[in-house]
Amino acid sequence: MAAATVLEVPGGPDGVREVRVSSPERLMWPADGITKLDLAEYFIAVADPFLRAVGGRPVTLQRFPEGIEGEEFYNKNPPKGLPEWARTVMCTYPSGRRHHQLVIDEVATAIWAAQMNTVTFHPWPVRAEQPDNPDELRIDLDPQPGRTFTDAVEAAYALREVLGELGLTAWPKTSGNRGVHVYARVSPTHEFLDVRHGVIGVARELERRLPDLVTTAWWKEERGERVFVDFNQACRDRTIASAYSPRPLAGAPVSTPVTWDELRDVDPRELTIRTVADLVRQRGDAWEGIDDPAHVGDVANAIALWDKDVHERGLGELNFPPDYPKMPGEPPRVQPSKRRKDREDGDYLAPKAERDAAWGLPVIPPVSPMLAKPVKAIPEGDYLYEPKWDGFRSIVFRSGDTVEIGSRNEKPMTRYFPEVVEAVRASLPEKCVVDGEIVVIGPTGDRLDFELLQQRIHPAASRVRKLSVETPAHFVAFDLLALGDDDLTERPFGERRALLEEALEGVEAPIHLTRATDDPAVAKEWFHQFEGAGLDGIIAKPRDLTYQPDRRVMLKVKHERTADCVVAGYRTHKSGDDAIGSVLLGLYTADGTLMSVGVIGAFPMARRRELFEELQPLVTTFDDHPWAWAEQEAGTRTPRSSEQSRWAAGKDLSFTPLRPERVVEVRYDHMEGVRFRHTAQFVRWRPDRDPESCTYEQLEEPVSFDLADVLGADR
Structure with a gap:
């Protein structure tokens, strides 16, 4: 594998940043011979129009560590190793969960994401400054089997007319596959549900004008050979491949903005990583004027279409995505051909977001714990120092008698530690989310025993009960994410620690509050002393640190x-x-x-x-x-x-x-x-x-x- 390449990228206080690209010869599109370095250089070549599309927005990253023929995953949490110049913003999800997402403010951040094997960027339709109010309509025209890109183009021209009648300027782009995406900038005056209703109003109007070509049917079995207007792309936490994002398909196609004059004759297969940069150099960005105030409309005109459908035509809500809470008036969540006539709606499993809402907590499981990066020596400064426990990292959620024990990989461990569940009910506040470690004390009683702890993960319920008596676990608390109705994740750690001490005042084994000190000399003593009790080192936490799930922002010193x-x-x-x-x-x-x-x-x-x-x-x-x-x-x-x-x-x-x-x-x-x-x-x-x-x-x-x-x- 070739040595890493360092690219000089415009940005930063000095006008240029150096971004390291490891494994530059890794084939991201093996059949096309396109490497990771080719991908990074493509983003540099289209930097200005790409930033116009994604700049200042929270993004989800679609990553392919071994190229597009290998496994893929979507990163909502910012990847580990985030550069110090990169920004994040707190986003709220349909379930009520909140965590940070990456914001692309400069092309260097996009190059770093490409270095992390990101192929496609999926931005939210919001600006980071107003993450709950969309500033653009996104309408996805998706040709169903039997229809083609040409049919989606025909629907797009009709959609342009509908949007124009509402005072909205339509901007088209290829999807990078078979469809067409049409965007319209709007003032961020309404929240997601209202904007979604506006998109449904537009979609239904388009369907009325082209009933043989266009459909709003949510269930595939009801769409037929038509172009589906995917109205749920307007939902919170639903994203579309950004303008100028490559797609993980053969030929490395790019979701490319085009002019309305170009759309009718364009061949999306010819718009690739190898061609789009030249196209931009020759004719500029087809969306260059998208943010001009004259082209920013009012979504209220689209919402008026929804209102008219509801009040004059008797039309109601359409299906939400399966992980959304059940909404008033929404049709059943089971596709028509599989729905049993002898079952009520309530007999079907509630959507995940609805189940999450039942917790009544401001922080909902699962949550990835905040992590620490290794350093060689105990740092000095405005830190609180704690022993590093050697057990199972666990975030405990309690809401009344409902308790869940989360894990490092976000999978619940509740069933394996019934004695901890009972102790949580007896000792922790009625509504709280506490970060800590589950440990087991060895038979000598003077040190931790990780092997015994591992044995607690057993599939047989009878064995779990037996071990809960023979080798009972303890929970050591060291952070507080929520208390009552208050989300504490945005508060500094020093404040969270004080609240944790108050909340756990007087708790008894098997619940413990970890020791903490602000004296680095004491921390150094602990580092050497506590190893004899089976502990793992020292954690240093900045006092001003907010809780950042799955990010290595604490420091750890381990024995070597x-x-x-x-x-x-x-x-x-x-x-x-x-x-x-x-x-x-x-x-x-x-x-x-x-x-x-x-x-x-x-x-x-x-x-x-x-x-x-x-x-x-x-x-x-x-x-x-x-x-x-x-x-x-x-x-x-x-x-x-x-x-x-x-x-x-x-x-x-x-x-x-x-x-x-x-x-x-x-x-x-x-x-x-x-x-x-x-x-x-x-x-x-x-x-x-x-x-x-x-x-x-x-x-x-x-x-x-x-x-x-x-x-x-x-x-």
Whole structure:
């Protein structure tokens, strides 16, 4: 893989920013030979018209880490590693949940997003300064099977007439696929529901004029061979590929603004990453005047069409997207052919947003926890310092007797910790959202035990109940996201901490309030002392920090040690069987048994393939390997005893055995039993070391410290 490229991009206080593009030769469109660097250079070439379309708006990023032929996902939360110059804005979703989304203010931010493998930008129809009031109508003309782009064009010209009669200026663009998008700028005077009703009014008027060509039918089975006017693109949290955004389709097509004169003859397949920049250079941006005050209309005229349909024609609400709350007058949420006549509407599962609203909380599950980035030393400044607990990160939601325990991956863990649920009901405020850590104390009573905690995740309810008594969990609270009807996520951490201390005054085990100090000298003492109780380091939180889900804005200092380990096997990479995914490590006990202690796996792709070739001469069979089936049957812990993952059903954890003749030095934080607690990091190869000299005796042991002194401290 080629070395990273640094692009100089217009922007910043000095007029230029440098944006690093890693893996510039990664093929984003493999069949077309278009690389990540090509994508970044395209956005630079169309910077001005692209910013006219997306600038100042919250955006969702459609990302493809392995190119468009690989997996995709939509990023609403800003990706990790957000540049310091990039801005975010708090957005509210249909369920009432709120979190930050990225705002594109300059082309450097778009290039950074392209570096993060973003192919398509999906902006909200609002400005960051007024995120609840749309400033544009977006009408998506989607040809159904049997119809073509040409049919969508015909509908677009008729739509232009309708909008013109309402005093709205229509601006067309290709969708980048088979459809046409028509936009109209409006003053941000109405909220989303009103604007959606205006779009429905326009769509119904278009349908009346072209009944054989256009439909507003929500259910596909009722649309027939017509062009669907997707009115729900006007809903909150519904977005359309922006103008000048590439699409993840063969040929790298671009959703391209065109003039009305061009629309009738344009071939959308010819508007691609390779051609659109030249088109813009030749004739400029077809939407250059879209923000001129003369072209900004009043959405009230479209809403008047809706009102007329309701009051004079007896027409009512149309279906909302499936994750929206059930709205008054909305038709049933089940498509007509599947709806049972003997069931009432209430018998069907309520929409997600309606279920969320039942919480009655200002912060609704799931929420990704705020994260910390590693630093080498405890920082000094306006921080509060806390012990770093070694357990399951959990955000607890309580609304009366309803309790949910969220997790790092936003999946609920409520069923696994019934004793914590009862403690939350008994000890936490009636309505609250608390961030913390679930931990289990080991059998000696003086340190945490992560292995016992892992065993609590079990599918059998009877086993869960048994373990809740035998190895009860504790919840250590360290942040407060909501209290009563107040959303605290926008308040500074110092204020949230004070409210948390007040809310948890007098709580008893198994609920705890984590210790905190503003003295870095005390934090340094904790860093060394508390490891003996099984804790993981120190977290430093700026006092003025707002709660930012899934962003690494706190700081963490973890213990770092090295060990020389035996290379005993490998697993191949998910990309293919010619690259190393992870290397299995072992250490010898005093009696000469090779124990599995962990893995290393963070290698560049080119190195993964080189390492695969290097290790082939060491490949052996299990008959000649310390981790043979006989060892498993004797009860020794080896990777073969866990060839199926308990965390991901069906995930194959089998490995290729190697003769234990090679030694590698690795970096680790601490041990959990006989294994590294976390994935180790490669340091260097040690050809000078004898594998049999790689024993547990080399490992540094922390001084013991009573966990009760950490959990039971004065608050």
